[in-house]
Amino acid sequence: xxxxxxxxxxxxxxxxxxxISFRAEPGQVVGLLGPNGAGKTTxxxxxxxxxxxxxxxxxxxxxxxxxxxxxxRRVLGYLPEGAPSYGEMRVRxxxxxxxxxxxxxxxxxxxxxxxVVAGLQLEDVLEQNIATLSKGWRRRVGLAQAIVHDPAVLxxxxxxxxxxxxxxxxxxxxxDAMARERTILISTHLLEEVQALCSRVLIVAxxxxxxxxxxxxxxxxxxxxxxxxxxxxxxxxxxxxxxRLPQVAGVEIDPIxxxxxxxxxxxxxxLEPVERLLREQGLELIELQLERGRLDEVFRQITxxxxxxxx
Ligand SMILES: Nc1ncnc2c1ncn2[C@@H]1O[C@H](COP(=O)(O)OP(=O)(O)OP(=O)(O)O)[C@@H](O)[C@H]1O
Numbered sequence: 001x002x003x004x005x006x007x008x009x010x011x012x013x014x015x016x017x018x019x020i021s022f023r024a025e026p027g028q029v030v031g032l033l034g035p036n037g038a039g040k041t042t043x044x045x046x047x048x049x050x051x052x053x054x055x056x057x058x059x060x061x062x063x064x065x066x067x068x069x070x071x072x073r074r075v076l077g078y079l080p081e082g083a084p085s086y087g088e089m090r091v092r093x094x095x096x097x098x099x100x101x102x103x104x105x106x107x108x109x110x111x112x113x114x115x116v117v118a119g120l121q122l123e124d125v126l127e128q129n130i131a132t133l134s135k136g137w138r139r140r141v142g143l144a145q146a147i148v149h150d151p152a153v154l155x156x157x158x159x160x161x162x163x164x165x166x167x168x169x170x171x172x173x174x175x176d177a178m179a180r181e182r183t184i185l186i187s188t189h190l191l192e193e194v195q196a197l198c199s200r201v202l203i204v205a206x207x208x209x210x211x212x213x214x215x216x217x218x219x220x221x222x223x224x225x226x227x228x229x230x231x232x233x234x235x236x237x238x239x240x241x242x243x244r245l246p247q248v249a250g251v252e253i254d255p256i257x258x259x260x261x262x263x264x265x266x267x268x269x270x271l272e273p274v275e276r277l278l279r280e281q282g283l284e285l286i287e288l289q290l291e292r293g294r295l296d297e298v299f300r301q302i303t304x305x306x307x308x309x310x311x
Contacts (some may be wrong), residue, residue, distance in 0.1 A: 001023055001183050002047060002153055007054035009042050016042040018207035019056065024200070026152070029179045031198035031215075032187040037305055039207040040187040041081050044155050047185070048078045060153050077151035079142050079159055087131030090115065091122060091141055094130060095148060102149040116144045135162035135235055143171065154178065154184045160193060172196055191295045204233075205303040206310065219293030221301075228274045229261040230288040238281055245273050 002024040003277040009017040017039045024030045045051040058065045063072040160168045203211040239251045247268035264270040
């Protein structure tokens, strides 16, 4: 479990993390989202005990990270931003070194080494110097060091940054598989990653926690929530007719691809009446979609509103 209370970090006059309180429980993958410079990395460094807070507290599995740093670090796996490691070491040497530092008993150490190497498919690079690995491979080695001691709490700063689509898929699968009994906090700029992985999202901007909700709760705040969109060449008068349906609040046509989006009035379901009208018109639909809401739009709305309200 991770718990923070009014956690704050100042750099001179800048407050990089501003009174952030949240709690992440076992079984949850919590996504940390925010614009550049929002304070995500600083927040993770505070929880990892790499930085001291200016005020407030952070606990990992009940251990205060300032007063009980060793106990807190023992149960924590951390992949820092950019996955720094020792370039001159070979991958095998580096992981063996981390295992030794973690003081795993010999039998368990062997098992964990094998599990992690297989899970992250590191077999082919074990004898390679870390400095000569590509960015994606270095990140996988960084992930390996974060999970090698099978920690109860895992904190990953942009874990799929620089990975190709197949590697991204593999790492997300791995995180998902580890999530069941662990508490996982990941920072990311990728909204599709939040949708694929996270049970909760924390949105931060300028050091402040602005939202703490499940992805579907955030999607429900989007103006696209419950809208119906479709592509239909030769739709002609159809948008106007759709606009006259009593359940419909408005219709928009994308100026680039011509896609039509129909918005419901509050509390109205419009899929059926829209489909019926389109059928009556005899339109050839390429596809029709009931929108869940768009996280990118909600993210922009929350973070820009906050920015506008700041001096
Ligand atoms: N050592 C430092 N000294 C002074 N200011 C710092 C220091 N470290 C971070 N900051 C500032 O604190 C703020 C938060 O930075 P942080 O790296 O935590 O943001 P972030 O959300 O991780 O950004 P990104 O998404 O770009 O990685 C930024 O304004 C940054 O310039």
